Amino acid sequence: MRLLHLVVICSLIFAAAYVYRIKMESTARVERVLQLRAEIREQREAIAILRSEWAKLDAPLRLQGLVERHLPLKPLNATQYDTLKNLPERPPRFARPDNPDPIGSMIDTIDAINEEPPVTGSVSRPEDQQ
Numbered sequence: 001m002r003l004l005h006l007v008v009i010c011s012l013i014f015a016a017a018y019v020y021r022i023k024m025e026s027t028a029r030v031e032r033v034l035q036l037r038a039e040i041r042e043q044r045e046a047i048a049i050l051r052s053e054w055a056k057l058d059a060p061l062r063l064q065g066l067v068e069r070h071l072p073l074k075p076l077n078a079t080q081y082d083t084l085k086n087l088p089e090r091p092p093r094f095a096r097p098d099n100p101d102p103i104g105s106m107i108d109t110i111d112a113i114n115e116e117p118p119v120t121g122s123v124s125r126p127e128d129q130q
Contacts, residue, residue, distance in 0.1 A: 099105045
């Protein structure tokens, strides 16, 4: 009988300790959830403040005043447009359209151009030195 009483008392102590541990873990998790909710609320308030500041900074009237104050821009007239024939020439293409590696061909073309020695006014071309 004493052994049975001892086993029951030990199991009750073990059960009480287990229940206490579960209670402490749940209390810690509840505190963590409350802390996270408070942080989320603070972050949402900060986001709301930043959005209101952005709206104030992005206001069209404010931007118009800054443009007029700091940029010497004039209104665009329809006569300011030019014809397409006055556009500058298209830059040279360093890659062939049918090449599977256009970047590699660009690098090869640029390297080939850079390998030629530069000709200055004080040095004649190599063909002319004969």
